[in-house]
Amino acid sequence: MIAQNIAFTILAAVATLAAVRVVTTRNVVHAALYLVMVLASVGALYVLLVAEFVAAVQILIYIGAIVVLFLFGIMLTRATIGADAGLDNDQRWIAAVTGLFLLGVLTFVLVDAFGDDRLPSLENMSREALTAERGTGAVGDAIFSTYLVPFEVVSVLLLAALVGAIVLARRE
């Protein structure tokens, strides 16, 4: 497990530092690119957890689509090269308090819910067994059996967002 721990530490450090840079950088495009680093590190953490499918979805959806749309929007409107003076405001103390509060709540919830759990050791499992238990097929089975109702609810939500976007775009 030592290699995994080292990898986790590096990835977590990269994700945290990049996340700090997202809010401290003076350039919107740089902020979006640092966000890519955060999302990629999280994707790599999924690989460490043997959740390859989730990792690929993370890259395809978040980096390949959402950040690209962010950048697309930023570049269409305002994307100056170099520091952008109008990017800062005087709410950083309120933001810091809110951020720390959120960190506290999330830490408490996670420790309270999963504090005593230990990750199962996967070292003695064969690759076939791992694939059968945690591979893409297993994720698909879980979505369409155990989590069928939440899955359908989410798809209705997305449909509603789609219809809403069309209505907004069509309004003259």
Add this chain to the structure above:
Amino acid sequence: MTLALELAYWQQLAIKVLAILVIVPTATAIIVQTFLFKMMAHMQSRLGPMEAGPHGTLQLMADGAKFVQKELLAPARADRRVFTLAPVVVLLSTFLLFVVIPAGPGIVAENLDLGIFFALAVSSISVLGVLMAGWASANKYALMGGLRAAGQLIAYELPLVLAVVGVVIQAGDLSLQGIVRAQAEGEIFGFGLIGLPFVLTQFLGFALFLIATQAELTQPPFDMPVAESELVAGFQVEYSGLQFLYFYLGEFGAAFAFSALAATMFLGGWWVPGLDLEGGLLANVVGPVVLFAKTMAVAFVIFWIRFTYPRLREDQLQSFAWKYLIPLSLVNILVTGAFKVIF
């Protein structure tokens, strides 16, 4: 395939990385030399490069040496870090594509259970590099090229992914080895000699995949992002020397990789009748040759279209994707699913 000597994990990894580092430039060179230099020339009643080597076959060596010698220039107002990083991001996406493509029962860098989904995910990273290049160049033409590229790649990513779904449903497997196996073991109305290449049942998916690939690679008629006559070269306009070569490698390396993916998913991949699916020396030697031949056949079609049709306008390009390709690919999924349930 069992190797005579057992290698440690890091040794295997080093060999795989080295192999991909060699294969990508070689594949790119073959594509550019065969299609861009010679086939295009002959289709336009020209000779193409003739001086370097017999029939101009060494032209790329000269071109490569020329690129390496050139100075790396960047505009004074460019964002240097992002500017340097952009070609690397595009190239990384191309290199990762080659990881999952199988060329024989034992010849695949990593037979991921995700297979084709991994390939589609990493191919979407290249858009990011294109946007970075367009913005960091501090050039209006480059920025417009980057924006056009992003709009186009987002639009054609959808039919690309959806066209693959039909194949995945029919094969019942995401891994490319699994898709090859499903085609080799398939039967055409009980006739199993040549297997069942999915192009026979997924002809709509094949057409959609090829069209979307053409757009993803920004090859004409979908070359709005690099349109020479209006945008000079779009997001590539400020790049020179090695960095330009990176974009070049990224573009034509990806052309090879996507042709190989199409050959694997629709034409049976490395398998031909007579080869052993489970392994064996014969399959591992003949497999790569077969895959290469099929890949070149698909690439021929891509470049044939490239040299034949004029460029689409931006609005034609967008409405073609959203109004025709995406609905058609959804119909394809529906029909494939229905057939899968009935039979």
